[in-house]
Amino acid sequence: MHEDARPEVGGSTARGGSIWALPATATVERAFDDAPNQDGMEILSMPGEHAEVPAAVDAWIDAASDSGAGPAFWMAFQGSRIRWSPSRCAILAPAERLETIRRAVIEVSGHDRTLRQVERALAAAWPELDTDAPLAFEFEERSVGRRDELRDRLKRVLHLRARLARIAPAVLAPPIYPPTLASQVADRLRERLRIVARHEAASIQADVFRDTYDMCGQRASDFMLARTGHRLEWMIIVLLAAQLLLWGFEYLATAGG
Amino acid sequence: MTPHQRCTPAIPPRPSGAVPRVAIVGGGPGGLFTAYELQRIASRPLEVTLYEASDRLGGKVQTIRFGSADVRYEAGAAEIYDYSHFGHDPLRELVAELGLPVRAMGGSAMIADGAVIANTDDVRDHMGAHAHASLLAFDRLARDRMTPHEFYASGDDDQAIAGIPATGFGAVLGTMGSASARRYVEHLIHSDLATEPTRTNEAYGLQNYLMNDPAYMRLYGIEGGNQRLVDELTARLACTLRVGHRVESVEASPSGGFALCHASATGHGMDRHDLVVVALPHDQLTKVTFGGDRLRDAVERHRAHHDHPAHYLRATILFDRPFWKGSMEESFWMLDRFDGCCMYDESSRSPLTTHGVLGWLIGGDAARTLAMDTDDEIVRAVLDSLPEFLSAQLATGSARMIEARVHRWTGAVSALPGGWTPMPIERRHCPDPDGHPGLFMVGDYLYDSTLNGVLDSAERVAGWIAADLAEGRLPRRHAGRSACDA
Amino acid sequence: MTTRLASIDLLRTIAIVTMVLVHFSENLAGYAPPLSGLGAPLFVFLSGTSYFLWSDGLVARDLSDDAIARVSVRRGLFLFGAGFAFNLFVWLPEDIFNWDVLTLIGSALVMLAFMRRVPREVLVLVAAVSLLVAPILRGMAGYAEYWENGYFESDLTLSDVLVGYLATGYFPLLPWITLSLAGYVTASWLFSRRTGGGGSGADPLRIAAIGMGLVAVSAALLLARPFLAGPVAAGMLGGWTMFPPTTEYVTGMLGVAMASLAFGHRFVDPIAASGRLAGAFGVARTFSQYSLTIYVVHHVVHLWPLWIYGLRETGEPTAHWMRAMPAGMALALGGGFLVACLLVLRTIGSRRSFGFEALMRWVCD
DSSP: OOOOEEEEEEEEEEEEEEEEETTTEEEEEOOTTSSGGOOOOEEEESSOOSOEEEEEHHHHHHHHHHIEEEOOEEEEEEEEEEEEEEEEEEEEEOOOHHHHHHHHHHEEEEEEEHHHHHHHHHHHHHHHHHHHGGGGOOOGGGGGGGGGHHHHHHHHHHHHHHHHHHHHHHHHHOOOOOOHHHHHHHHHHHHHHTHHHHHHHHHHHHHHHHHHHHHHHHHHHHHHHHHHHHHHHHHHHHHHHHHHHHHHHHHHHHHOO | OOGGGGGOOOOOOTTOOOOOOEEEEESSHHHHOOOOOOHHSSSSEEEHHHEESSSSSTTTOOOESSSSSSSSESOOOEEEEOOOOOOOOOOHHHHTTTOOOEEEEOOOOOTTTTTOOOOOHHHHHOOOHHHHHHHHHHHHHHHOOOOOOHHBBBBTTTTTTTTTOSSSSHHHTTTSHHHHEEEHHHHHHHHHHOGGGGGGGGHHHHHHHEEEEETOOEEEEEEEEEEHHOOOOOOOOOOSEETTOEEEEEEETTSSEEEEEEEEEEEEEEEESSSEOOOGGGGGGGSSSEEEEHEEEHHHHHHHOOEEEEEEEEEEEEESSSSTTTTOOOEEEESSSSTSSEEEEGGOOOTTTOOOEEEEEEEEEHHHHTTSSSHHHHHHHHHHHHHEEEHHHHHHTTTTTEEEOOOOOOEESSTEEEEEOOOOOOHHHOOOTTOTEEEOOOOOOTSSSSSSHHHHHHHHHHHHHHHHHHHHHOOOOOTTTTTTOO | OOOOHHHHHHHHHHHHHHHHHHHHHIIIIIOOOOOTTHHHHHHHHHHHHHHHHHHHHHTTTTHHHHHHHHHHHHHHHHHHHHEEEEHHSOOOOGGGSSOOHHHHOOOHHHHHHHHTTTTTOOOOOOHHHHHHHHHHHHHHTHHHHTTTTTTOOOOSSSSHHIIIIIIIIISHHHHHHHHHHHHHHHHHSSSSOOSSTOOOOOOOOHHHHHHHHHHHHHHHHHGGGGGSSSSSIIIIIIOSSSTOHHHHHHHHHHHHHHHHHHHIIIHHHHHHHHHHHHHHHHHHOOOHHHHHHHHHHHHHHHHHHHHHHHHHSSSSGGGTTSSOOOHHHHHHHHHHHHHHHHHHHHHOOOOSSSHHHHHHHHHHH
């Protein structure tokens, strides 16, 4: 679990120049600060029974959505309220449940983060795949210079695939039984974020990339091996041709007197 | 299935090219599945006639609309078990083959003592640490006794559940150290068992506990009502359907085959068939007279072996709105009333409706007792069972009851499918393989009291019939020994 | 159209200028200036270099290997045939099988058309083998017998024709093909591939170092020859001569060509790319673009008057060959020809629709 909790109790929090007066009982912490692309998340925790989400909390979440981080949704479960967006999340729950729910939300948000990063990387790599795909069928002399580039791309894809595999046991695990509060919150949040479907889709895409670059690597290796053998054969041919030339020339010279 | 072990039906010498005639007694899922399977896999033409005593097909699968609103509810089987994530699931494949969309169902909460217990944290908070530990220990024991594979394979073979003795489930429950945890488990599974936990065996009890775990099994319903399964099957059947024809007697005919006597509003009739498949619920077997001492005794032995009646009662109420939303979000949950019953949010099957439909599935002795009351008394009883946090809305008038329906399924299911000690598969389906190899039994009570079970049963029988007919084998009679044991 | 490289234009201009001055001086005055022997090897080396850049450009335009080979073979055969025509009409009918530069470059084009896909290491081997086999073939054929009068003479027999083509002619295939192949390989090392989106050229200074290394080898062979065993010294080495093209000469000129090209690419091309000295590079480009035309025309310009004058005065066309005028006048005429060429080509040649090169493109492409 990646988090760097610097809880701020109540008061206000600023983003983009606006300030919201959050309830006094609310604490805000940051999570995933070590994520790339400054992909961190703010988590607001507020204990107590809440029939409705306070307007300030709503506004705090909506500000993140408006800034393009992604849409927010809310979940209700056993007297708890969770408003979730990719960059901000508010958890309003009875005090004895708050910590359990918070941990479950952080865990699933971490998986969501990983998926987003992989999805972004894969989306950016499609044009490269289109360019490289012909090399999966046939590798030519003029492509020899691109071996390093292809190797780097395969490495990158394997890294993405490994990231998906690492979160797979948690993402793809069936709901546990008997369920705990944490598992139920996590299951519901996973369902809302479509984590399983996205993981499957990303895995399929990553497999396409991996297979393509794997084939490119195989073709490149085969080509280099064949080229070496090819060269040796040519050298033998050249030497034999030279011998034939000498023999033929000797005959010509003799015939010419 | 090993067709070569099957005893060949006694098909009398008939003119070459004669089409074999098959009678199916019972228009419920068992009969429909059998007819469909025969149609699908028989390599020779068959003349199939299906007899149904009532005025509708479908048996325990029934989707009904309220009179005062265009809202559906399930009056019989409410959910279908899904094994497709684990292995071959013929019923799921059939549903897909028929083009029927499905909706997953789930529910893990129980309302006990007026409080919602949705997870083990709630168990600990409401029932204490001792109960929590006891519940987890029981859960561990159940998993140790029955793995998901054994759960999936249970019912296929008589020794499928290796190592589980034919002991009562009560003994297993007795190992729980906490009374409240034991009560929790009993209430949890009571509506699935449809009988008291102490009256079933360990295997059946464990199955009904572990079926709540998604790793063992999942649930789904058919979009638009489970009745669509019956309707789609019926639409595809090419057999003769005799709805409203009650089969009164079945007797072996001296010239070979069987003579079926049936009665309908238009009178009595007698039909001759080469094979007979009795696809009736267990409690209906006594409604048919089996002629001949041998056959009568065999069927009676079969009936007695499987005579473990269980009971259901369904009460379904239409409200003006789903007032429980906000407190209860799942498709169903358990309630600790009526020794443990299941409450269904029937309106969750119809997302577009603004009405709310709550269904109570009451099982076991509570169902049998309640069934003797009038419908109004039953409706009052179920409304009284609502916890305060839900009934308050009715009391204040913020929600209003519009219509109520009650369906009694007394003795309609089995408390011990397959009997206390299950018979071999072939023997389950053929009570007298030597004397009457052409008479078969199909039913959910032979397997697990579910639609999945009855489909398995129907597939077995249809497969044997198709194999024998394809090979045109004559029967071999062995005195005192079933040809099935060859 | 491939982007022209100023370094290649400059080197080809040097070759052309050298060739024109040397030919004018030798044919008109019988004087071989000190630059004799510089132009031809540079020109042949650059023919391989240019073929690489040209074929690379076609690959970048997604032309199939088959199509490239077809065009290359056609061009090669065109030049080969043009060589015969050149000898027939510019020199004398009996000189038709002299095996001059045109037939050599034509042969080189045909060879490269088929060897283009062969690994570079194999091309290097072929070049090295041709260099080493050439003196052996000359020894077998008795080179001196074909050059008794100081110029190439052979009988019109099949064996003499082939012997002359392979080993004893003016520009026999062996070892001159070494330069063309080396030019192709050097270009493939030096210039970044425009196809496939990857691979930059090798460091030019490294190529230049190899070139200078070859010059050093040549110098070492020259110095060591007196001390080497007889069969080696007499059979494989022969001092620094162009006719025959000895091992030392070819090695040394190959090194000069490689180093010149590498240094030119390293230092001259960036200057040209920046736009400086545009006028000078423009002159070089003009000469380079019309190199074959200039080759043919300069021969016509200085030989035909010689033959006509000789025929008129004495009845023998070659009567004044190599003794028509003093060397200074001959060199001045050569220089004047170059200036006139430049003026004419700059005026009417911008469209590149006339000349020997345009004819070749029209026939072969």
